Amino acid sequence: MTRKVLLLPGDGIGPEITDQAARLLGACQTAGLDIDVEKALVGGAAYDAHGEPLPAPTLEKARAADAVLLGAVGGPKWDAVEDLSKRPEKGLLGLRKHLGLFGNLRPALLYPQLAEASSLKPELVSGLDIMIVRELTGGIYFGHPRGTEERDGERVGYNTYVYGEAEIERIGRVAFEMAQKRGGKLCSVDKANVLEVTMLWRDVMERLAPEYPDVELSHMYVDNAAMQLVRAPKQFDVVVTGNMFGDILSDAAAMLTGSIGMLPSASLNESGQGMFEPCHGSAPDIAGRDLANPLAMMLSVAMMLRYSLGETALAERIEAAVGRVLDDGLRTADLADDSARAIGTRAMGDAVLEAFAQQA
Numbered sequence: 111m112t113r114k115v116l117l118l119p120g121d122g123i124g125p126e127i128t129d130q131a132a133r134l135l136g137a138c139q140t141a142g143l144d145i146d147v148e149k150a151l152v153g154g155a156a157y158d159a160h161g162e163p164l165p166a167p168t169l170e171k172a173r174a175a176d177a178v179l180l181g182a183v184g185g186p187k188w189d190a191v192e193d194l195s196k197r198p199e200k201g202l203l204g205l206r207k208h209l210g211l212f213g214n215l216r217p218a219l220l221y222p223q224l225a226e227a228s229s230l231k232p233e234l235v236s237g238l239d240i241m242i243v244r245e246l247t248g249g250i251y252f253g254h255p256r257g258t259e260e261r262d263g264e265r266v267g268y269n270t271y272v273y274g275e276a277e278i279e280r281i282g283r284v285a286f287e288m289a290q291k292r293g294g295k296l297c298s299v300d301k302a303n304v305l306e307v308t309m310l311w312r313d314v315m316e317r318l319a320p321e322y323p324d325v326e327l328s329h330m331y332v333d334n335a336a337m338q339l340v341r342a343p344k345q346f347d348v349v350v351t352g353n354m355f356g357d358i359l360s361d362a363a364a365m366l367t368g369s370i371g372m373l374p375s376a377s378l379n380e381s382g383q384g385m386f387e388p389c390h391g392s393a394p395d396i397a398g399r400d401l402a403n404p405l406a407m408m409l410s411v412a413m414m415l416r417y418s419l420g421e422t423a424l425a426e427r428i429e430a431a432v433g434r435v436l437d438d439g440l441r442t443a444d445l446a447d448d449s450a451r452a453i454g455t456r457a458m459g460d461a462v463l464e465a466f467a468q469q470a
């Protein structure tokens with residue numbers, strides 16, 4: 111059966127890196143993958159064209175797709191949009207919410223070739239392989255009440271950090287199962303010394319633990335987790351946490367691997383449908399200049415093949431191709447120590463495609 115893939119390039123460097131992903135999908139089709147590829151607008155690009163960051167036709171196409179590949183959204187161009195509900199980021203958050211993509215997998219994997227590019231000493235990061243499991247459709251990002259209003263003559267802004275037991279349990283199960291498939295260690299990150307909502311979070315994780323006797327569960331406060339990530343990151347295997355803590359910790363973890371330009375992510379719902387995107391943002395400062403690293407996006411294609419399309423062999427072929435170009439010493443500017451020798455987005459895409467073809 112032909113499966114449907116929707117490309118949402120978005121803003122900033124999104125279109126450039128999505129082009130490289132589209133070429134890679136073409137190579138997969140040549141290798142026998144039976145997919146239909148469509149494109150639609152999201153984020154600032156959609157706002158400019160239709161006045162909405164998530165136009166109804168885009169959402170419909172996303173619902174109908176087996177998997178969505180998203181570039182990045184946002185940029186200073188839309189900072190002046192006063193209505194927060196029309197900001198590019200709302201396009202992304204709307205997709206996550208409407209598709210029920212509660213399970214966000216953010217691997218922080220160090221390619222050995224890039225140990226020198228890490229912000230930490232090579233011995234602290236060599237062999238680093240962490241999986242951050244971030245809850246993506248709840249918590250303070252979506253809690254009500256929220257807003258800004260006038261109280262006693264001053265403006266007040268407020269958000270609500272809320273999780274129900276069922277929401278915690280379902281992300282907990284994703285994380286426990288992930289730990290079973292990996293090193294058997296799960297660290298749940300909370301702020302249970304201060305926030306009731308995360309006391310409940312910790313309780314639920316504890317309640318689930320006996321069902322996964324092969325997983326060693328530990329707990330850590332988020333401030334300590336931030337410190338441990340930059341002090342001794344290899345102590346972590348799987349980390350599970352809520353939406354906002356996961357947003358912050360995953361950026362920190364990404365940098366340990368040399369560049370945030372390397373890290374893909376998967377966001378899955380209960381039926382296995384997924385959206386796949388690089389962890390980095392739209393990088394407006396380098397947009398349109400053939401400078402962006404397309405590897406996180408190309409590795410997101412690999413995650414899509416693995417998690418939503420069940421095409422493990424093709425996923426592995428892409429990952430091996432990326433390893434190969436790094437072995438060959440090819441680096442985009444974010445990874446290169448000698449920027450004069452850095453190659454561009456398209457040249458990096460060419461190199462991955464070539465390495466991919468050679469593995470046939």
Ligand code: IPM
Nearest residue numbers: 183184199202203357389391
């Ligand atoms: C991410 C991003 C988004 C988030 C933004 C763009 C809304 O930072 O995917 O980590 O905060 O979730």
Ligand code: MG
Nearest residue numbers: 357358361389
């Ligand atoms: Mg983020």
